[in-house]
Amino acid sequence: MKKRIIAIFLAAVLCLSLAACGPKESVDPQNPDGPQTGEVKKSSKDTLTIAVAGDIPSLKGGQNSRTTASLCWPTLFTLNETAEGGYEYVIDEYSAAESAEWSEDQKSLIVTLKDGITMHNGTPLTADDAVFSIAYECTTGNTLNASPNMPEDGSGVEKVDEKTVKLTFNTVSVDNWNLAAQFRIFDKESFEASNASDLTVYGADAKNFVSYGPYKLKEFAVGDHVTFEKFDDYFAGNDSTIKTVIVRRIDESTVAMMELQTGGVDVIMYPAESDIADVENGMYDNIKYNSAAGLYQQLIVFNLDGNSLCSNVNVRKALCYAIDRKAMWEGAFESSGLFADTPVSRTQEFIQTYEEPYPQDLAKAKQMLEAEGIEEGTTFTVLVDNDAYRTTAVEMFKNVMVEMGYNVEIRTGDNAAYLNDVLNTTDWDLEFGKSGMIGSVAYWIGSQWPFFHHGNTAVEDFSDFYAMQNAILAEFDDAKRNELTQEFMDAYVNEYCISYPIRQDVYGNLMAKNLEGVTRWGEQWNLIGAYFTE
Structure with a gap:
């Protein structure tokens, strides 16, 4: 099921783009079992390092935080780029939702969760987790772009059954689709056990933070770096050869660019315009630039x-x-x-x-x-x-x-x-x-x-x-x-x-030329098919 995106107010906003997929193999019909034309040799490199300017105080919050959170804490629906250069939230193989339908009066959205989604601690994602997460965002100031059009006492979200939740909005509006799409689900029991005072604290707690994304939080050094490790039980599958993702804070663009040239980082998010121009003018043979509106x-x-x-x-x-x-x-x-x-x-x-x-x-x-x-x-x-x-x-x-x-x-x-x-x-x-x-x-x-x-x-x-x-x-x-x-x-x-x-x-990144298969970045990174070539 696919729905068109409705609005987001972006005082701090989202960013996202599409990158070219890796080269395809072509089979030689005369020798189907032998080496093939254009066969890609994947590198044994299994760590991806991303450079960002500015602090990442938590997985919850501003631009860098949402970028980082997308690796392990995706939104309820999936943000995709349209053919026209716009964006829309859809329900696809990466969405926690199996389906979402409007009620007859169009004031409520009934969301059915997929079966078989495993959380990072091995427990199943449940409707109870979804209700707790969404209600918490509605009742506190700890919102992650949560809907401003739902009751602030949390009464707008209710459990229908073990896989279904109902979101009821204050007014009828087509934009409520998008507002619902932005909720992020976390594990109710882990949050309560963490004794976190709010989502900002919880979103910097590598020991207790639990969600369901393709990577899980391993280490959080506020002001310096965040480390994620591949989650093998990700419900949508993760065949990436990248086992570790490190997001490093590098405020100086010249330093980040030097690191990219020498392999210290593999991606620069929000690079300097002058560096983009140099890459597009062919000054570097080991760096590429991908962008979208x-x-x-x-x-x-x-x-x-x-x-x-x-x-x-x-x-x-x-x-x-x-x-x-x-x-x-x-x-x-x-x-x-x-x-x-x-x-x-x-x-x-x-x-x-x-x-x-x-x-x-x-x-x-x-x-x-x-x-x-x-x-x-x-x-x-x-x-x-x-x-x-x-x-x-x-x-x-x-x-x-x-x-x-x-x-x-x-x-x-x-x-x-x-x-x-x-x-x-x-x-x-x-x-x-x-x-x-x-x-x-x-x-x-x-x-x-x-x-x-x-x-x-x-x-x-x-x-x-x-x-x-x-x-x-x-x-x-x-x-x-x-x-x-x-x-x-x-x-x-x-x-x-x-x-x-x-x-x-x-929006775009400068990245190592031998990094392939990154099909989204920014607000919702998608690395599940990513790899480095030799």
Whole structure:
């Protein structure tokens, strides 16, 4: 059974991609038992080392933590890439769920677990484990992207029988599929026996942590490395020759790159853009790069709050006409990632490319601003964090605005200070940031709304827009939801002009050229067919 992914709010987000499979063997019909053309010789190397920048404080938590957790603590459904470059949660051979069906009122999801799933301690995965895990995430602040649309007292999950659980949501929404998909199941008895105060503590406890993934937690040295060992009883089978996986913290990209060149690590996650360029330009014969569209876009978000100059849609459109997005991508972002040719991240469902909606036209921009009473000398306030790409983009924006006779005040700081300004202040007009979700674009808009106008203090009437959003979330038929999404995105871009993207991020790794068979990485690593060639 396969279901389309619905939305994720990604303040800390997921990443995933597909790598090419290893070479195939071709059988010589004249000598079927002899050496075959293209036969792959697998190396005896059985340890894979992955370099990540930044701490991994626990298997529970932020980006590196979720990446690491996927090896031993997978989500309930499986995250796959679609042919269109988006992502969806599906039920397949790697899912703990055998099936999942909506109730008649579409408010509940009845999930049947597979038979024969063995946990890392040798006990069977049961409905009791699933109910305990999901209820715990709902009742505490220790969520692993758990559903925000279920009762916080844990009453939304119940055991139907030994293999079936029922998830009941607060509202009817097609997005509840995705929210359910993100739950992770752990062993109830091991958690209780560990005396862990929360999932963060439990997720760093190699002695007691128990789940059901293809690798199990062996050692956790916070701030340094995490080690996993192959779990031979993984229910989906694990024929990988890789017996040990080590995730090392290496903050300096130059150090990580040197280690990759010399074999100290086999994969660099989130590599430096300059190193990616060097690999793609053929500077190394033992390193390859694999990538796919990422979950984030770098974009300009307009503040719709009534205090903002951008509360006027024609001002927002004028600013779009002032910007040369392609020049900004090539200059500020050094042509990294992909040029944004979709209005929001292409990882969302039913998102289509578009022609440039607001080609740069400074005369038109100036005329539109003046028509709305924005006189020369007016100051626009811009928020940005201290990311080098984004601060450069803001300087490019400032230059063009000054050319037209306007002033730009730039407020910058570290990520925490920047986010505090975005969320808790209204005396700014636009911000250069990044945002991303996968699944229903309507859910993304709804989740981002506080960023846009701080609790519906906009002076514009968005009631029709809200109605379009609600219609998408209430529609369970893919074809109809596709049609509604196109109408919604047309309004988003052409009628309301809510944000303006610059770059589509990509996710990928630099890895040893002789590493084959890695078919997913990031949020859900899949190494069960991986091996090194000689």
